[in-house]
Amino acid sequence: DAKTTQPTSMDCAEGRAANLPCNHSTISGNEYVYWYRQIHSQGPQYIIHGLKNNETNEMASLIITEDRKSSTLILPHATLRDTAVYYCIVSPLNTGGFKTIFGAGTRLFVKA
């Protein structure tokens, strides 16, 4: 079973920041938080990952709480092309054999 819980769906206005929450209250010390998204009829796309510090890249920012029990993915200026299902996944830092289990994700609708 997935170790994360996310809201089923969210709406966001185009040009505004989209903040997608994720709860992972049973996360272990060696587990990273990964975010992926899946646009309709495509394979998932990697967005960002982090352990305990906040992370930023060209796509998004990841804010992880100090106790690491939850995180928020931030798309700073959402566009219509950001409409997708966003998956938050926790996975151990292993060299092999770990599984990436997908939960239901959050369906983000970006509206004009």
Add this chain to the structure above:
Amino acid sequence: GAVVSQHPSRVICKSGTSVKIECRSLDFQATTMFWYRQFPKQSLMLMATSNEGSKATYEQGVEKDKFLINHASLTLSTLTVTSAHPEDSSFYICSAKGQGAREPQHFGDGTRLSIL
């Protein structure tokens, strides 16, 4: 960024046919590759994990004789759906993970398999 190529993107074939799907990491070496299937409006379901040069590890409920996985090199894994039937119709997605422990998975664009 890292690119994973999956081929074919769509297959339509008759019941009883075996179908092979290829997954290639184009610009990195993938020590581990994963195969998922996805039904409409559902999340991805992990089928199996394969490491180069060794037998795949299948998830519970996935028939290894039905879904043959070969990971012969660090850049290629194949999934063969043997004697496919209509209930095998689904969206099959592969992913590949680079050699660094912290590396994320990179996904192919999926193969839509339709069995008539």
